[in-house]
Amino acid sequence: MTDTPAKPVADLSFEEALRELESIVQKLERGDVPLQESISQYERGEALRNHCDTLLKAAEAKVEKIRRGNDGQAAGTEPLDVE
Template sequence: MAAAPGVKDLTFEQALKELEGIVGRLEQGSVPLEESITIYERGDALRAHCDKLLKAAEAKVEKIRVGADGKAAGVEPLDE
């Protein structure tokens, strides 16, 4: 599925806020069927974008190694 227009340019926070709005509208049940399908598809693209951004952030997280003296001795990748 191709990303909906503009989704790839959103920050995580922007995408999440828009996704929360879509979920709220769909949960209300007052959206016409065709519009529900359209906003559901956008929501799915936003979800995938958020997931991609989270995975990228997780890949950057490092844990600090502590030496015998209790001081930071370097960093290593976070265990998966």
């Protein structure tokens, strides 16, 4: 592990957070990380997962679907039905 302090999770873009989360998962799956570091990595991974989830939900809320008029042409947009 590097000595550079980790960037705060809240400051990461979705792509940065996902990349770091994937790296943590790979390290933990290998099983060659000391126990205390594994716990720290797991906690950071959980924070990254939550951050990614929050960013995805925010993006979904902004997505709009295109409505079509009777003539088949685009007639505006409406919020995407997210369940």
